[in-house]
Amino acid sequence: MKLLHTIHEYQQTKPTQPAFVSQHASITYDELWHLSDQMAGAIDAVTNDSAPVIVYGHMEPEMLISFLGSVKSGRPYIPVDISIPAERIVSIIESSKASLLICANEQNVLDVEEHIEVKSAASLLALEKEAPPSSQWVQQDDVFYIIYTSGSTGKPKGVQVTAKNLESFTEWMCRDFPIGEGRTFLNQAPFSFDLSVMDLYPALQSGGTLYCLVKDLVNKPKDMFAALGQSDVEVWTSTPSFVQMCLMDPSFTGELLPDLKVFLFCGEALPVSVASALLERFPKAQVFNTYGPTEATVAITSIEVTQAILDQHDSLPVGYAKPDTDIVILDEEGKNLPDGEKGEIVIVGPSVTRGYLGEQALTDKVFFEYEGRPAYRTGDAGVAQDGLITCHGRLDYQIKLHGYRMELEEIEYHVSETTHVNACVIVPFQPNGHVEYLIAAIVPAAHSFEKEYQLTSAIKKEMADSLPAYMIPRKFVYLEQLYMTPNGKVDRKRIAKEVLL
Template structure:
C-alpha cells in the first residue's frame, strides 16, 4: 500500500524526524517503523483468524500509532477505542466485532468481561528482535484497514469498515489538493476513536510530517494547552469548529501564539461563518477550509476555501465541491435526482464509500447500494447543490452532530429509559445560530425518594455515565408529568423543542 511504503521511505530517508509528539513522549519515523515491525511480527504469531479485527485501546500515546501500523502490516484491520469510552460500550464493541485480540496502550487494566479476547501490552515489547514484514501481507486494496464504531439507533454501536483503497483515496486528496507540504506539523485534537483524527494522522504520516497531539487533560486545562501550543510550531490545524471556537475565547489565540500556522481544516460539524471570520482576522497568513463527510465515506468528501468573498456572499457557509473519484447526488423521496437548488437527501458515490457495517448485513443493505455502477451511501443528511457547491441542511432523521461527534438521539433515549428513575424520556437538541450547542433531556420521572430535582438529575447522570460517553450525556434535564403527542400518536418533538428552548 502506497501509504505504508511512504512511511517506510520516511523512516529510511529522515529517520530522526519526529513522527509523533505528545506532552509526555516523542516518536521518530525510525522508531515508528521499527517498533511497528516488532509488534507486527508478534501479531503474526498470534492464533487469531485471518483478517480478524484487533482492538487498539488507549488515548494519545505514541504506541497508538505504532499499534495501528503494526496491525495493518500483519494483515489485520484495527478498531481504535479511546480510554474515555465507558466499559460497557467497550464490551459491546468487543462482542460486536468478534475481535480476538486487544492491544492495551493505556497502562491500565481493561475490563473485557467474559469475551474470549487476548490482551497484549505493546509498551512491553521494546528491544525485541524482528524481521521485516512481507508487504504481500499488508492490508491493501479492498481489505479493511480500520473500523470505527459510531452511535447506533438500537442502543448498540455499529462498526464502519474503511478499506485501504478508501483511505488512500482520502489521504491522496488531502496531500494533493490542500496546501499541505512535506514536513508540516499537524494538530491532532480528536481522539483516534473519532474519524476526524484520520484527517491529520495519515496525511501527516504520508507527507513526512509531525503529529502534535492534544490530550484530554490539556483540553480540560486551557492554561496548559496554550503554553504547549506556543511551543508546538503547528502548520496545519485540524479540529472540529467547536474546539477552535473554544480557543478563540482566549485573546492570545492568534498569529502571535502560532506564527507558523498556515492551514485550518474543519470537519465533523457545521462551521459557523463567525468562527471562520475571526480565524481569518487573527491568522492573516492562514487559509481556512470547510469540509463535509460522514464516517461511512472516509472522513470527508467535499471542501471549500472560506475566502473573504465567500464570507460576504453566504451567511451559512457551503461545504464545497466533491473530491476526485467522488460524486454527490441529491435525491428526492422517490430516489430520483433533483435539479440544482432543490433540497433532498445527500447521496455519496465513489472511491470513498465504505463496504458497510461490520457484521450488520441488514443495516448495510439499508444504507449502502450501487448508483450508476459505483458504490453509494445514503447519508440521511439533507442538502442541496448550487453552482457545483454543496450546502448541508442537517439530518433527515434524529441523528445529529454535537461538537463533532455523530450521535443517534434514539441511542441516548434508549439508555436513559433504562434508568430506574425514568418512566419515559425524549432528547431535544438545543440550537444557537443554526448549530447544536447542547442536549436537553425531557423526562417523565418514575417514583423516587429524592427531595430535590438536582438529586434526581445526579442519579440519572450516574446511570448514564456507566453506558454512554460523556459527550452523549445531556447538559440540561427538564421534568414533566407527560410527554406531548401529535394527533397521529407520535411524540410532538416540535412542541417539546419550543417549550424547553424558552
C-alpha cells in the first residue's frame, strides 16, 4: 500500500529523522520501520488467524510499532487507550473477535487473559522474527484500523477504516493544507480517538515528527506549557475544547511556540471567540476549521479561518468538501434540499468507511449508496450555500420545550457570547422523558458580582437581547471548568450528572 511504501522511503532517505517523540521516549524512522517489521513477524508467529489485533497503551512508541506491525502482517489494528474502562475493553474484544492484545507498556497491566491472549510489545519484539513479504500487507480495500465509538445503546461500535479510506484522507491533508515536509505535529488526542489520525498519518506521510503530549502532562498545565515551549511544534491538531483550555493561560502565545505555523481543529464546533483569540495571539499561524465523523475517516471539509471569515459569520462554517467528496443535504424523506435550507448532512465519496464491524443492521441504517457511490448519514444538521457547509449540531440535540422546537447548541452559542461567560453547556431537565426546563452549566468570566444571583441576572438580561424568553434557561449552575473526556471533548454526560444532582 502507498502509505507504507512512503514511510519506507523516509526510512531509507531520512533514517535518523525522529518519527515519534514524547516526554519519555523517541524513535527514528529507521527504528520504526525495522521494529514494526519484527512486530509483524511476531504477530504472524503467535496467531493463526486474520482477526484484528488490539493495541493497548497510551502514546508509547510501541503503539506505533504495533500499528504498523499489524498492518504489515495483513491484520487491522484496534487502538485502545489506558483510559478506557476494562468492561468496555471486554466488550470490544467480544465485538471484534480479536485473538491477540498487545500491551505497549508492561507497566500497564490489563487483566483480560480469560477473554484474549495478551502479549507485551517487548516480549513480541524479543522473538526477533523476520518480516512477512510486502505482498501480505493490508491492501487498498482491506481494513487498516478499527476505531470504536460510543453507541446509542451503550454498546461500542467498531468503525472499519480501509487503507483506501485512510489514503484518501492523508493525501488530501498533505496536498491541500500547508503542512510541508518534515514538520513536527502535536498529538494531544489518545490513539483510540480518531482525531489522532489527523496528526499521526499526515506526519508519517510527510516525513514529519509526531510530538505526543501524554495524559499526565496534560493534567499538569505548568509542566505541559514548559514541555510545549521545548517542543518545536509546527502543526497543532486538537479539539477546540483543548485549545480553549490552553488559552486560559496568558503565556499561550506565539512567543511560547515560535515555530507554530498551522492550527487544525476537528471533533467539535470551533467557537468564534477561540478562533479570534488564536489569530490575535499567534499572528504568524494559520487556523483551519474541519469537520467529519469517524465513519467518514476523520475529516472531509475545511476552511481557513481568517479575520474576514470571522467578520462574516456569527457561527463558523466547517468549510468546503475535499475534492473527491460530495456533501448533500437531505430532508427527512431523503430528498435533496436547495441551498440555504437545513437538513441532514450526508457524506458521499471514498472516505466513507465500510461500516460497523459485526453490526450489519446498524450499518444498513446509516451507510448506503448514493448515485452509485458510498454514502453515510451523519445525523448532523447542516446547511449548504454555494458549496460552503455550516453545521448546526446534532439532530438529536434538538428538543421540544413547551411546544417549541429548539437546538441546545444554538442556546449554548448565545450564552457563551454574553459578557460574563467563558464557556457553557445546556442540560435539559427531563425527569419523565419530557423536557420541563433548561439548565445552563457555566464557566464564568472574571466579574465583580458578589452573589451568584446577581451574575445570573446579568447573563439573563444580556441573553434576552438575542434569544426569545422560552429559550433562556431557568437554572444556572457555575463550574470552575467544563469537564472533558479523555478524547479532549466536552464531557456532557458528567456535566449533566453533576448539575442534575
